[in-house]
Amino acid sequence: MKAAFRIGYGYDAHTLVEGRPLILGGVRIPSDRGLLGHSDADVLLHALCDAILGAASLGDLGTHFPDTDSRWKGVSSIHLLEETNRLARGKGWKVGNVDSTVCAQQPRLAPYIPEMVRNIAQALRLEEGCVGVKATTTEGMGFVGRGEGIAAHAVVLLTPVEDETPSIPPWGEEGAPE
Numbered sequence: 488m489k490a491a492f493r494i495g496y497g498y499d500a501h502t503l504v505e506g507r508p509l510i511l512g513g514v515r516i517p518s519d520r521g522l523l524g525h526s527d528a529d530v531l532l533h534a535l536c537d538a539i540l541g542a543a544s545l546g547d548l549g550t551h552f553p554d555t556d557s558r559w560k561g562v563s564s565i566h567l568l569e570e571t572n573r574l575a576r577g578k579g580w581k582v583g584n585v586d587s588t589v590c591a592q593q594p595r596l597a598p599y600i601p602e603m604v605r606n607i608a609q610a611l612r613l614e615e616g617c618v619g620v621k622a623t624t625t626e627g628m629g630f631v632g633r634g635e636g637i638a639a640h641a642v643v644l645l646t647p648v649e650d651e652t653p654s655i656p657p658w659g660e661e662g663a664p665e
């Protein structure tokens with residue numbers, strides 16, 4: 488018999504470099520530096536994807552979206568989150584709620600959190616009240632504190648999809664990324 492729920496945990500960190508946009512939770516945030524990565528390096532959404540994949544026992548982000556695959560170069564991580572949600576649904580699990588924390592010394596993220604919550608809720612077909620996004624500095628400690636990078640932690644609760652009616656299309660209504 489299927490368990491009543493599954494929990495999952497995800498963690499990610501990326502390096503801050505000049506000449507890259509800073510994208511967190513699908514929001515482009517004004518900053519003189521951005522995160523380095525093959526996709527848009529959205530560390531928050533990557534942690535969320537890994538939490539969902541972990542809870543559904545589906546491996547991790549690198550398993551499904553390898554950085555050796557040119558399809559994922561520069562792709563919006565919102566698409567990765569939508570696809571991850573579809574993969575979990577394919578295994579009979581839907582997301583109940585998510586919670587997350589972004590660790591960044593700067594810039595100040597509070598003004599952008601409502602838009603991050605909206606983006607995540609939309610990608611996962613969740614009510615905004617089921618999405619937690621928090622931000623913290625590390626008070627100057629460690630690689631985050633020195634401004635070398637940004638990290639994110641996420642947890643997720645999955646519950647069984649009641650019936651295995653048609654799964655949602657892989658890319659949502661927007662179609663596949665270019």
Ligand code: MG
Binds near residue numbers: 500501524528529533
């Ligand atoms: Mg990553």
